[in-house]
Amino acid sequence: MSAADIPALHTDSPVILEMRRISKTFGAVTALVDVSIRLRQGEVLALVGDNGAGKSTLIKILSGFHQPDSGTIVLDGKEVHFGSPREARAHGIETVYQDLALIGDLSVYHNMFMGREYHKRILGLKLLDNRKMRDLAETYLGTLGINIPSVNSKVELLSGGQRQSVAVARSIYSSPTVLVLDEPLAALGVREGANVLGLIQNLRRERKVSIILIVHSYNQVFEVCDRINFLHSGEIVMDASTSETTEEELIRIVKSGLGRDAIAAAAGRLSSET
């Protein structure tokens, strides 16, 4: 699917991120084939697809964890290359991974500032400014209404929902340009899930953060998304705007479209191999 086919939703807001024709293989396994996605400022894009469709690989390329075999990433009009997660974070791309990437043996506040620690100089030594990080974490989690026993608690003592909240809080603390959430509702109960969705809506409304959500089924996030991209076997097989379609329509399109495109894609691969 070329970029021109993507329906213009926020036609007034500029494109903040484009991933163009990204391909990635791991040994004999083809994870992504020529995948392009486009994200406008303040937009929430849902990436949907079955297990193994390539969703996580795509966002791990965006977050610098994997490097693509081919294809380019354009951020705010400039082509960028991320050799490591550190570089992606430095460019304002924050990711909440499925495994949350929290360090169980460390405190909540050390986790909050992992990779961007505050320091102070004592006798010329560059030491961690633990008090500052503790205070900032406490204030910030408080403003987000995240309820944890203490920022001094080791993360391994928190519940699943609390951990998820800490991971999300960490990712938005630095006011990222693009926020990527991999299965943000996976470990959550109904109430906690609603909290995270509320957080996402606030981010979009108040800070104009552009968000990519990875989800298994789109119905749980239909209200917060502007567009939905379906990934199937490493290819985007459908791109739909949620304002122009209904949930029922989408389900119908996916059911019919998936089969057709999947067959076409499989045939294409076969012919290119022979």
Next chain:
Amino acid sequence: MVGIKKPTTFWERLLFLLSRHREASIAVIALLLVTYFQVGSNGQFLNVQFLGVVLRDTSRLALIAVAEVMLMITGEIDLSVSGTFSLAPYVMALMSAIWGTPLAVGALVGVALSVLVGAANGLITVRFRVPSLITTVGTLFLLQGVVVSIYNSQPIVTPVEQPFNAIFGQSLLDPRNDSIFSWHGITAFSPLLWAVFVILAMTLVLHRTTFGLHTVATGSNIVGAREIGVRTNRIKVYNFMIAGGFAGFAGILNTCQFSSADPAAGGPFLTLQAIAAAVIGGTSLLGGSGTAIGALIGAFVVATLNNGLVMMGAQATVSDIYLGAGILAAMILNVQVDRIRARRRI
């Protein structure tokens, strides 16, 4: 709200206390051992000379053990430290014997080489993905072979160059003439002072620096640490370099003490004792937790067991039985404490 299960039975309560104050509990064991030997030897244990021997062994072990603690926190281990322990002072002695190089310069070269050996261990481990257990067994044999073959496996007598020797391990203390607060009195404890200095420095590094934080992160959750931007490979290599450097430095202290560089100074046994010290000191083999203070206390326990039993007339081999039992007990306790810790999670 998260619920933290309150420990109920006596046993659980004890383990809970231990999990919160691991170093303290090992310190209690150390004190019990000292009392036992002091009473058992009719007050011979706590005299200056004997305690001096124990503290020297403690210092040597602690320097290597703290390096193992750092590595074990990242989830790695270095079995080649006894090789670097022999290599660094041998290089120093050889340079002195052949070129007349001052010991201080030779020591710097020796420690630098040890750091390079550590870097090699680290790079092989992270680049070629060889488990460090295997990598460092390889370098252990390699180093031992090299050190032995350099000079026909002969010990080299090193010159005495004061104040270098006194500062780095030689005891000039004459108990009849010297006050304990004189230069000779203080330098008699130079290995211990070095060990304490290194332990304090590493405690600061672990708790108050980004490097320490990332070291814990690497061992606690390596994938997560990488995802959030911790350069886990680099962290591991640096810790291998620290291990090499400390082991080499411990070797220099040992050589200065005896004014002789013995190519067989650091048998593989030394490595294992250092690892035992780290484990007794509460370091988890699973990575993510461990303290420098624990390494010091663990080293003291191992040195006390070794020397105390020998002093009380036991064969050296018998002390190994106690040491072995001690390690097993410490390991079982560690695992139990970890389980209690895990169960408090809901």
